[in-house]
Amino acid sequence: MKRIKTALYVIIAIVFLSACNRNEKSKNPNIILIFIDDMGWADLSCFGNDDAQTPNIDKLASEGISFEQFYVNSPICSPSRVAISTGTYPQRWNITSYLAHRANNRKRGMANWLDPSAPMLARSLQNAGYATGHFGKWHMGGQRDVTNAPAITEYGFDESLTNFEGMGAKLLPLTIDENGNVGRIWGGAEKLGEPFYWMQRSEITTGFIDSAVVFMDEAIAKDEPFYVNIWPDDVHSPFWPSFEEYKVAKKEGKRGLYLAVLEEMDEQFGELFDYLQNNEKLRDNTLVVFCSDNGPEKGAGRAGNLKGYKTHLYEGGIRSSLIVWGPGFIEESKMGTRNKESVFSAIDLKPSLLDFAGVEESKGIVTDGENLIETILGESKASRQSPIFYSRPPDRNNFYGFKDLPDLAMRHGKWKLLCEYDGSQPELYNIVEDPGETQNLADENKDVVEEMSNQVVAWYESMPVLEKGEREDLNN
Incomplete structure (x- = not known):
């Protein structure tokens, strides 16, 4: 136990000195x-x-x-x-x-x-x-x-x-x-x-x-x-x-x-x-x-x-x-x-x-x-x-040959989710193994889809959204 404590103190000291050196630099x-x-x-x-x-x-x-x-x-x-x-x-x-x-x-x-x-x-x-x-x-x-x-x-x-x-x-x-x-x-x-x-x-x-x-x-x-x-x-x-x-x-x-x-x-x-x-x-x-x-x-x-x-x-x-x-x-x-x-x-x-x-x-x-x-x-x-979290540009639902592009996206850990504003039409990718987003794993991982879609929809709905004329009046 004494050796473990000593080792821990050494590690803490190294980390502290590293931080100090960086701050000094x-x-x-x-x-x-x-x-x-x-x-x-x-x-x-x-x-x-x-x-x-x-x-x-x-x-x-x-x-x-x-x-x-x-x-x-x-x-x-x-x-x-x-x-x-x-x-x-x-x-x-x-x-x-x-x-x-x-x-x-x-x-x-x-x-x-x-x-x-x-x-x-x-x-x-x-x-x-x-x-x-x-x-x-x-x-x-x-x-x-x-x-x-x-x-x-x-x-x-x-x-x-x-x-x-x-x-x-x-x-x-x-x-x-x-x-x-x-x-x-x-x-x-x-x-x-x-x-x-x-x-x-x-x-x-x-x-x-x-x-x-x-x-x-x-x-x-x-x-x-x-x-x-x-x-x-x-x-x-x-x-x-x-x-x-x-x-x-x-x-x-x-x-x-x-x-x-x-x-x-x-x-x-x-x-x-x-x-x-x-x-x-x-x-x-x-x-x-x-x-x-x-x-x-x-x-x-x-x-x-x-x-x-x-x-x-x-x-x-x-x-x-x-x-x-x-x-x-x-x-x-x-x-x-x-x-x-x-x-x-x-x-x-x-x-x-x-x-x-x-x-x-x-x-x-x-x-x-x-x-x-x-x-x-x-x-x-x-x-x-x-x-x-992401939301797509509102004027880019169909662009560069892609039709009905996803409205929202979320990257967390190995997972990348894309979906509509209401969480529908989910696309789920293991982005670490599949950075090209070729294999939609949504059907095999319904729990992950539900959790992530709820999070990204809640995030989007938490963002301030003004009526079309309000922001124009704000910084006219």
Whole structure:
């Protein structure tokens, strides 16, 4: 018994010292969140893409940790961005599909923009002394004819530079075809904020990265830690690679154009990664989190053997390739490894990163995420304890050749359930053994189906749902 007690004390001491060392290392760490638009789970060459090469992102993975069972919280843009920004389900804010024109939003019972009182990760870090900057796509308010949405800086950012789907300073995309004809995408976006600049779409990620680097340099000069979003939209259609690549890729159709912009995006990220890796202070005190907002557009990106695409609650729509890089925080023995076991999602990033930064969230703040920083840094293989819940975009019942798509979904442990709003038409998969969702096990596991369908229906019914005109009046 004495030996057992001694061993227990040793284990406790090791765990305590490990936590202390991590907290000491992560004192005022820098954080960069890279959120790619419409990239499939298998689009990076380090995740199995043989049709294109992404060497700069692959290098990030070789020095970090890759996660195979990481989920975003919606299969479509705007709600997925709400989730990763707030640590909450986007249904709480009546953003359940992409934000569009006022009439379209109202028809779908949606808000026109994210409530600025939402519990933003950026604001929590800003309040703790972080310099906070957003560079790239926003799409949480300020688009089409919604011209009076809050500025991005009202959500906890000191500085922002966005595209045509956000309020404030922006880079707007130009195109050039094989004949050298220059065009514009999303004309009229100038009304959504100034100043605005026009750049070739094939170079616009460099524009965002250059601005982010200037912002980070200024924070370093002021001895301030920084939190930076870099959210490019290169691999979201329409696909416009550089003039030289466009002439070749166009002959290969949508897939060829997609692969061309994917490789050019990777090349542009090389500048950012070199900036971090060549500066010892940044290399040892910066954590990079890299993932996609949802699955790929059909015919463009790919999700490997996962079923479905963007807008679907099947795995191809909601599972994202996640890479975490931070040489100063990840043990050398864990660098270049793959975590195939841990299950967690984008809403878990906010509490995890706040703990990593040593920032305590204010009491009473709503949250749906769980703190999994030890898993993210490779110190644990723990998974999220609570289920992950989903509801489909309300305007996507039939899409990409799928008819009567499931309305709700839930992932918990090895099980994945999909069903209608009332729990009917269940599909149950052992997602660990069958990630392609090929064998519906609902008939053989009626007790599991009943329990999970009751849970996901109860979750959905607990979310605030406004009448079609109410949210319009709220943030008109």
